[in-house]
Amino acid sequence: MSTTELDQTNAGAAAPAPHSSARVHLSVAAAGLALGASLGMIGFGDFAELNAMFTLRDFRMLLTFMGAVGVAGILFLVFRQKAPASVRIHKGIVPGAVLFGTGWAISGGCPSIPIVQLGTGYLPAIVTMTGIAVGMKAYRKLNARVFHFDAGACNV
Amino acid sequence: MEYWDWWIGALALGLITFLYHVLVGRRFGVSSAWERVVHWKVEREAERIDRDVAANADAFAAALMAETAAEFGEEDTGGVAVAAPPSPGGPAASGPTRLPMSACLLLLVSILVGAFVVALINGRFEVRGDMGTAFTDIVVGGPLMWPVLFVGGVMVGIGTRMAGGCSSGHGMSGCSRLQPVSLLATSVFFGTAVAVSSLLYWVI
Numbered sequence: 001m002s003t004t005e006l007d008q009t010n011a012g013a014a015a016p017a018p019h020s021s022a023r024v025h026l027s028v029a030a031a032g033l034a035l036g037a038s039l040g041m042i043g044f045g046d047f048a049e050l051n052a053m054f055t056l057r058d059f060r061m062l063l064t065f066m067g068a069v070g071v072a073g074i075l076f077l078v079f080r081q082k083a084p085a086s087v088r089i090h091k092g093i094v095p096g097a098v099l100f101g102t103g104w105a106i107s108g109g110c111p112s113i114p115i116v117q118l119g120t121g122y123l124p125a126i127v128t129m130t131g132i133a134v135g136m137k138a139y140r141k142l143n144a145r146v147f148h149f150d151a152g153a154c155n156v
Numbered sequence: 157m158e159y160w161d162w163w164i165g166a167l168a169l170g171l172i173t174f175l176y177h178v179l180v181g182r183r184f185g186v187s188s189a190w191e192r193v194v195h196w197k198v199e200r201e202a203e204r205i206d207r208d209v210a211a212n213a214d215a216f217a218a219a220l221m222a223e224t225a226a227e228f229g230e231e232d233t234g235g236v237a238v239a240a241p242p243s244p245g246g247p248a249a250s251g252p253t254r255l256p257m258s259a260c261l262l263l264l265v266s267i268l269v270g271a272f273v274v275a276l277i278n279g280r281f282e283v284r285g286d287m288g289t290a291f292t293d294i295v296v297g298g299p300l301m302w303p304v305l306f307v308g309g310v311m312v313g314i315g316t317r318m319a320g321g322c323s324s325g326h327g328m329s330g331c332s333r334l335q336p337v338s339l340l341a342t343s344v345f346f347g348t349a350v351a352v353s354s355l356l357y358w359v360i
Contacts, residue, residue: 028180028259028262032264032267033269034270035172035186035267036266036272037273038168039267039271040278040280041164041165041168042169047287047291047294049159054349054352056350063162064162064169065327068328069327069332070166070170071166072173072329073331075171075174079174085183086330089340093319093340096319096341097340097342097345099319100319101346101347102315102352103309103312104308104349106352107305110312110323115267115268115271117271119270119274120280123283123284124286124302127309128306128308128309130309131307131311132190132313135317136191136317137313138310139313139317140195143317143318149318
C-alpha cells in the first residue's frame with residue numbers, strides 16, 4: 001500500500017462530526033431518485049445500449065461514464081473535497097472485478113441497473129437482483145472462512 | 157423519447173457523485189448499500205450494539221477498568237484512568253461514520269422510484285416477462301434466461317464485494333479522485349465486460 005493510500009484511509013477514519021440523520025436520509029433519497037432517473041434517461045438499463053457500449057459500437061454511454069468521472073473529478077478539485085476512505089488493494093480486487101465485469105456483461109446488472117430495469121417494467125430483473133443478494137451473502141461467508149481479504153475497516 | 161446526449165448524462169452523474177459526497181460525507185456506492193440491505197439482520201444487530209455502547213459509554217469504560225484492575229492490580233490502572241478519553245459526543249463520534257441501514261434501503265428504493273417515474277413520463281414503461289429483444293438476441297431467450305440472469309447476478313454480487321465497489325463506488329467516486337485501487341478495479345471490470353460482451357455479440 002502506498003503512502004497516499006494510507007493518508008486517504010486515515011483521512012477517512014478521522015471523519016468530521018457525523019451529519020444529522022434527517023439530512024443524510026433526505027440527501028440519500030434525492031441522490032437515489034436522481035440516479036434512477038438519470039440512468040433511465042441515459043439508457044443504462046437498456047441491454048441494447050449497454051451491449052453497444054461494451055462492444056465499442058456506440059460511444060455515447062462510454063463518453064457519459066468518462067464525462068461523469070471528469071465532472072466529479074473537477075468538482076472535487078475545485079471545491080477541495082478530501083477523498084473519502086478507499087478500499088485497500090488486496091488479492092481479491094482483480095478476480096472480483098473480473099467476476100463483476102462478466103456478470104455485468106451477461107445480466108446487465110451493475111448493481112443499480114436491475115433496479116432501474118424493474119422500474120421500467122422488466123420483471124425478470126427480480127431474478128438478477130436475487131442473484132446479487134445471494135452472491136453478496138455467499139461472499140461474506142466465503143471471505144470470513146476462506147479468502148480473508150482485508151478491505152480495510154471503513155469501506156462500507 | 158431519445159436517450160440523453162452524452163454530456164447531459166455526464167453532468168448529471170458527475171453532479172450526483174459530487175453532491176452525495178458533500179451532503180452525506182461518504183463515498184457514493186450502490187453496492188455497499190446493497191450489501192448492508194442484504195445482511196439486514198446482522199447489520200440491524202450491529203447498529204443496536206453500537207447504540208447501546210454509545211449510550212453506556214461511561215458504564216462500558218468503568219467495566220473495562222474493573223476488569224483491567226482485576227487482571228493487573230489497582231495501581232497499574234491509575235494512569236490509564238486519567239488518560240481515558242472524554243465521553244463521545246454521539247454514537248458515531250469515534251471511528252468512521254457508517255451510513256444507517258435505513259438510508260441504504262432508502263437509496264435502493266429511491267433508485268426504483270426515480271427509474272419508474274422517468275419510464276412513465278417518457279413512455280418507456282411496459283410490464284414484460286422478458287429482458288427485451290436485444291437481450292434475447294445477444295445473450296439468451298426462453299427458459300434459459302432465468303439461470304443466466306441469476307448466475308450473472310451472483311457474479312455481480314460476489315464480484316462487487318470482492319473488488320470493494322462497483323461502477324458508482326469505484327467507477328465514478330474512486331476514479332474521479334484518482335484512487336489507485338479504483339483505477340485498477342474499473343479498468344479490469346470494464347475490460348472484462350468489453351471482452352465478454354464482444355464474445356457474446358460476435359461469436360456466440
